[in-house]
Amino acid sequence: MRYMATYDLMESFRNTNQWLGASASALASYPIFSLVPNPALHWMAAWGDVTERTFQRMVARPDWGIRTHTCADGRDHLVNIETVVEKPFGNLIHFNVAGREPNPRRVLLVAPMSGHYATLLRSTVKSLMVDCEVYITDWHNARDIPVSEGKFDIEDYTLYLVDFMRKLGPDTHVIAVCQPAPLALAATAYLAEQDPEAQPRSLTLIGGPIDPDAAATDVTDFGRRVTMGQLEEMMIQRVGFKYKGAGRMVYPGLLQLASFMSMNAERHSNAFRDQIMRVMQDEAGDHDPHNRFYDEYLAVMDMTSEFYLSTVERIFKEREIAKNEFVVDGHKVDIGKITTVAVKTVEGENDDISAPGQCVAALDLCTGLPDEKKAQHVEPGAGHYGIFAGSSWRNNIRPLVLEFIDANSGGKSGGKSSKPANKNAAA
Incomplete structure (x- = not known):
């Protein structure tokens, strides 16, 4: 998998799904379709909106938003x-x-x-x-x-x-x-x-x-089960020509995101299904709980x-x-x-x-x-x-x-306490 073609294949898959979402949303929004109201078209538009946003934010660096x-x-x-x-x-x-x-x-x-x-x-x-x-x-x-x-x-x-x-x-x-x-x-x-x-x-x-x-957790168990050779062969890819780091060997963020989501696949699929229904019913917004969470969760970076x-x-x-x-x-x-x-x-x-x-x-x-x-x-x-x-x-x-x-500030914290380190009840 350590080839630019593999890295670009993942990016192509992401880009294609973003395009499919945008196309579905645009197609279902044609004015002519409003003459014959059809729930399937409403679902198609909602699916397109959610899908486009989902795959678009995978390559977008989130803003701090602290102004x-x-x-x-x-x-x-x-x-x-x-x-x-x-x-x-x-x-x-x-x-x-x-x-x-x-x-x-x-x-x-x-x-x-x-x-x-x-x-x-x-x-x-x-x-x-x-x-x-x-x-x-x-x-x-x-x-x-x-x-x-x-x-x-x-x-x-x-x-x-x-x-x-x-x-x-x-x-x-x-x-x-x-x-x-x-x-x-x-x-x-x-x-x-x-x-x-x-x-x-x-x-x-x-x-x-x-x-x-x-x-032990699933993370530590995975580290024990897989050899370094297997990790290097399965997880490492070479950045494609689209980016400044072309040729650099990385663990792609998209690959890690797939691993993250597979750990709780049912929960994530239910979350996106429910979000499509909320968009259909005009109950969703740019800053609703789903989008606030997934705008950050889906924005991944390569290591x-x-x-x-x-x-x-x-x-x-x-x-x-x-x-x-x-x-x-x-x-x-x-x-x-x-x-x-x-x-x-x-x-x-x-x-x-x-x-x-x-x-x-x-x-x-x-x-x-x-x-x-x-x-x-x-x-x-x-x-x-x-x-x-x-x-x-x-x-x-x-x-x-x-x-x-x-x-532990030596009296420089501005707080009321300058005693030694605390030992709380859980210690």
């Missing part, structure tokens, strides 16, 4: 999205609220590179902007990065995080969501050895696979082949982070060297991606960190998405994270 923020003065302030550090494979961006004094809580939100854009954390960003100065890693679509820019694997990802942390300085609080949790832990340990003055004040790891073998394969091999199969054997740029990282950065883990009781036990393993690896600087939380009834973007995050987890940040 204003209501501050304590009761006024809406413009939000300027500024690039702080620009790199070939990802930028560090800042949500600067115009006219607001910089918030003393400086947060670096590390977005996952797992097939979706950083905009997947839009609601997380908006909720943190109320009380924090928010920065986030904005990873680029590999298909748009020329081959001349070189490779990008998990070691490069870790070094990007190191550079971002150095740029923001030691008064930063890092929150890593899902996939980057083990690499954020490694980046912090790397700084602890190489540049202690640049270490963040706290590190919060949310639903990440620190030790994938601590609790470099070396990043995808090294993640599977080194994080899931070899468990280099879990064994404290991770090497970055020839340097063996010792997580036990973290002695001053407070570490908190957050897990969801019903998380079927990174099950409870996988993330909290980070605390055992931090052998040089005092117990008072360790904290953990397991959110009852929460799934993977809920622990960073759902009601569980808004109502329960976010307040705990802010409390943890304040407890």
Whole structure:
């Protein structure tokens, strides 16, 4: 499958379905058909609208959609999205609220590179902007990065995080969501050895696979069943001539989206069937719950082949982070060297991606960190998405994270607490 023709075949399939949807919608909308009302034509138009939108947004990068923020003065302030550090494979961006004094809580939100854009954390960003100065890693679509820019694997990802942390300085609080949790832990340990003055004040790891073998899921089972040779043969393709990254070996976003949807095929098919009926009955809108969710869910990006394969091999199969054997740029990282950065883990009781036990393993690896600087939380009834973007995050987890940040800010957070790291009831 490692050919441009295969990559272009998937894009052709997507493009064809988008065209079929647009054609069906246009055909069913001919004025002449209104002379003979027919439910089949209404269904055809609705099917066309939903199908066109579905396949069109697979190649569209979602907008952040964060334009204003209501501050304590009761006024809406413009939000300027500024690039702080620009790199070939990802930028560090800042949500600067115009006219607001910089918030003393400086947060670096590390977005996952797992097939979706950083905009997947839009609601997380908006909720943190109320009380924090928010920065986030904005990873680029590999298909748009020329081959001349070189490779990008998990070691490069870790070094990007190191550079971002150095740029923001030691008064930063890092929150890593899902996939980057083990690499954020490694980046912090790397700084602890190489540049202690640049270490963040706290590190919060949310639903990440620190030790994938601590609790089995479909994701970890897949990693065990399939060999690296099979993965490379089945999953890796070469970007076609249509994009700037022509010739780059990638794990295509469309292929990963197919895997995502196959895990819950019945639920997704029911959702689209119901949406077609809502469009027929004029009950749908651009910003209804279905479109808000799928506009983000279906917008996928390619990952470099070396990043995808090294993640599977080194994080899931070899468990280099879990064994404290991770090497970055020839340097063996010792997580036990973290002695001053407070570490908190957050897990969801019903998380079927990174099950409870996988993330909290980070605390055992931090052998040089005092117990008072360790904290953990397991959110009852929460799934993977809920622990960073759902009601569980808004109502329960976010307040705990802010409390943890304040407890480890050295009196600079602006919050009421300056005590050591919290140990909540789930610890």
